[in-house]
Amino acid sequence: MPRQTAGGESRRSPIDGAATPTQISSERGAALLETAVTLPIVLMICVGIFEFGRAYQTWQVLTNAAREGARVAAAGGTTDHDVEAAVRSYMAAERLGNAGVAPIAVNRKVVLGSNTGSEVTIQYPFTFILLDPAVRFVRPVTTGEPLTMSAVATMRNES
Numbered sequence: 479m480p481r482q483t484a485g486g487e488s489r490r491s492p493i494d495g496a497a498t499p500t501q502i503s504s505e506r507g508a509a510l511l512e513t514a515v516t517l518p519i520v521l522m523i524c525v526g527i528f529e530f531g532r533a534y535q536t537w538q539v540l541t542n543a544a545r546e547g548a549r550v551a552a553a554g555g556t557t558d559h560d561v562e563a564a565v566r567s568y569m570a571a572e573r574l575g576n577a578g579v580a581p582i583a584v585n586r587k588v589v590l591g592s593n594t595g596s597e598v599t600i601q602y603p604f605t606f607i608l609l610d611p612a613v614r615f616v617r618p619v620t621t622g623e624p625l626t627m628s629a630v631a632t633m634r635n636e637s
Contacts, residue, residue: 529609533625536574536604540629543568544598551584551596552633558584561598569602576603590634597632 547565550556561584569577583599603624
């Protein structure tokens with residue numbers, strides 16, 4: 479049933495069925511505003527998930543590369559250069575961009591109970607691709623320096 483205004487005109491309300499053109503355009507504007515507010519937040523969450531997934535995958539590669547280096551070092555008859563070559567080869571095969579500049583430390587005299595072991599440590603500079611520029615846009619004082627990831631593996635010497 480149509481409602482009457484103070485002047486005696488009848489108007490239909492949304493309860494009666496049809497909405498007025500003013501109500502429709504107001505709802506469109508509200509939907510546009512809600513989208514404009516939530517879309518950047520949802521995109522940042524998606525980018526964050528992507529970036530932290532990349533960081534975790536890189537950390538796994540570094541851990542495996544350190545393990546491979548420790549295996550080569552523990553085998554005996556190898557030099558530190560051989561160990562570094564094995565680690566860099568593994569990192570390059572997994573397409574890590576900074577494989578050539580990541581510092582690698584080899585310690586062949588780690589005490590493991592009554593035995594000795596070889597320890598390989600990798601320090602890798604990891605840079606966020608999408609998240610870092612987005613954070614700098616919000617907070618310009620960010621240094622933008624790479625995050626240093628570290629991976630260590632120790633294995634008992636065989637000889």
